[in-house]
Amino acid sequence: MKVGIIGSGQLGYMMINTMRRYPIEFYVIDDNKGPSAFIADKFFDVSQYKEFVDSCDYVTYEFEHIDKNILEYADSKGKLRPSIKAVELKQDRSLEKKYLKDHGFPIADYEYAETYRDAFNKAKNFGKAVIKSCKGGYDGKNQYFIDNSSRFEGHPDIPYVVEKFIDYEYEASIIAVRDANGKFYHFEPSFNYNQNGILIYNISPIGNTIEMIDIAKKLMDSLEYIGVMGIEYYVVDGKVIINEYAPRVHNTGHHTLTGSSISQFEEHILAVAGMNIVRPDLFVPSGIVNIIGTDIREKIGSLLNLGNTNIYWYHKNEVRGKRKMGHVNVYGESYNAVEQKIREIIEILYGDRLEDFIQ
Numbered sequence: 001m002k003v004g005i006i007g008s009g010q011l012g013y014m015m016i017n018t019m020r021r022y023p024i025e026f027y028v029i030d031d032n033k034g035p036s037a038f039i040a041d042k043f044f045d046v047s048q049y050k051e052f053v054d055s056c057d058y059v060t061y062e063f064e065h066i067d068k069n070i071l072e073y074a075d076s077k078g079k080l081r082p083s084i085k086a087v088e089l090k091q092d093r094s095l096e097k098k099y100l101k102d103h104g105f106p107i108a109d110y111e112y113a114e115t116y117r118d119a120f121n122k123a124k125n126f127g128k129a130v131i132k133s134c135k136g137g138y139d140g141k142n143q144y145f146i147d148n149s150s151r152f153e154g155h156p157d158i159p160y161v162v163e164k165f166i167d168y169e170y171e172a173s174i175i176a177v178r179d180a181n182g183k184f185y186h187f188e189p190s191f192n193y194n195q196n197g198i199l200i201y202n203i204s205p206i207g208n209t210i211e212m213i214d215i216a217k218k219l220m221d222s223l224e225y226i227g228v229m230g231i232e233y234y235v236v237d238g239k240v241i242i243n244e245y246a247p248r249v250h251n252t253g254h255h256t257l258t259g260s261s262i263s264q265f266e267e268h269i270l271a272v273a274g275m276n277i278v279r280p281d282l283f284v285p286s287g288i289v290n291i292i293g294t295d296i297r298e299k300i301g302s303l304l305n306l307g308n309t310n311i312y313w314y315h316k317n318e319v320r321g322k323r324k325m326g327h328v329n330v331y332g333e334s335y336n337a338v339e340q341k342i343r344e345i346i347e348i349l350y351g352d353r354l355e356d357f358i359q
Contacts (some may be wrong), residue, residue: 002027003273004056004079006070008034008043010314010324011062011249011265014257016040018265024273027056029070035315036062046070053077060227060272062248064090065136081180081226081272086247093134093161096244103222105215106241108234109164119160120146128165133158143197166241168234172206175253176216177228177267179277184217185267187260188282190252192232196358198322201342202252203287203335204259211240219245228253228268251290251324258310258329259286285338286331289345293321293357302348306341308332322358 001024005012008030016026016039028040029052037043044052049070053059059074064087071087074080089096094112101107109126113119116131123129123146133142135158145165171194176186188205189212216231219242230250232243253264261281270277296303296311303309313326328345332338350357 001025001058001273002041002056003269004029004052004059004074005036005040006030006059006061006066006074007063008032008037008040009062010035010316010326012036013039013314014254014312015062015249015265015269018257018263019269022269024269027052038315049073053079058272058274060248060268061087064247066091082229082247083224083226086223086225086229090245090247091135093132093244094159097161100219100242103219105219106239108166108241108243111162113160113162115157116160119162122162126162126164130163130165132161132163134161135159166234166236168236168241170235171232171243172209172212172235172240173202173230173232173250173252174209174212174216175228175230175250175256175264176213176220177264177271177277178217178220178225179271180226180274182221183277184220185277185279186213186216187253187256187264187280189213190255190287192252195354196322198292198324198358199251199290200292200354200358201287201289201346202255203285203338203342204255205282205285205335208235208238215240215242227271228264251288251327254288254312254327255286255329255331256280257312259284259331284331284333285335286329287338287342288327288329289342289349290324291326291328291349292324293319294325294349295319296326296349299348303328303345306330306344306348308341309345321356 004027013036025041027042029044031046053074059079075084111122128147131144171192174189178184189209190202190204191206192202230246233240249264256263310329330341
C-alpha cells in the first residue's frame, strides 16, 4: 500500500515514523523538503502532483494551506482523505465560521469584514474582540486582540473575521477519529495552555467532556469525515464553544504517542488507508510541552533525568522564535503529578524567559 502525504513538516514526519512497522510506503509532496521528506520512500515536487497522486492508493495532508491543483486532482481520483470540503473550509476562516454556525454548532459571535478598517470598526462594536485574517495565520500569526483603546492597522486589501472576545475559564481540545463507515472513536480531551496564540503545554484527561465528544461526532458526521480531527474549545460556565477545528492530526494530540494505547498518527493512517480503527485507551495522565524557538542539545540530559519524559525533535533546518522545534512528552500517576513535571520542563527549556521565545 502507498499513502501520500501533502506537506513535509513534523506531522507527516511523525505519521511516517509511527507507521514504519506496517507494510506501507509513504510518498511526500511539497515545494520544499521538510523533515518528513528525508524519511519518506519517495519525495515529489509540487509540479509533479499528478504523478504523486497517481502513484498513491490514498492521499492525506498534514496542513491546510495546500495548492488547490493537488487537492482537486486527488479528490477527482477518489483518493483524498479527509475530504476536500473539510480542508476548503479551513482555507478561509469565514467559511469555517459560516459552516459551523449554519449547522448549529456553538461558536463565538462574529462578523465578516472586507477590509481592516471595517474589521476595526466591527471590533469596537463588540467592545473587546479578536481580529483574524480569513486566510493564512496559525500559532497566533495574523491575529489581533482589540479593545476600545486599541489601534489596529492590518493589511488593507484582505478580509478578516472579527470574533467577540470570549472570557473563557480555560481552553480544551479533543482528538477524534472516524472511518469511511462512520465508526467513531475519541481520545480523552485535554486542558490546553496557550500564550500568544501558541500551545505551550497540555494535559489529559479532564472532566466534564460529554459535550465535547458529542460535538466532535456531529461535526465529523456532517462532513462525512475520514481520518483524525482536532477540535479546540473554549469552556465558559461549564459550556463549550468551538474555537476552530483542524482536519488532520493536531499538536494537542501528541501526548498520545506515549500516554495511550494507540497514537493519533496511527489512528489517522488506519482510517485513511481503510483499515480498522480501534478504541484508544489512555494508560496514564499525560501531556506535552512544546519546544519553541530553542535548541535542546545541552538540555537533553536534564529533561530525561526528570523521569517519565520522552523527547521528540522535528529536525527542522533552522531554530527561530515562535517556531515549534519539537516537544517533550510527559506522563505520571495523576494529573497533578503531570502538571508539576510540566513546570519543571518549562523551567529547563525557558527559565523565566518563555515570552522571549514566543514573540
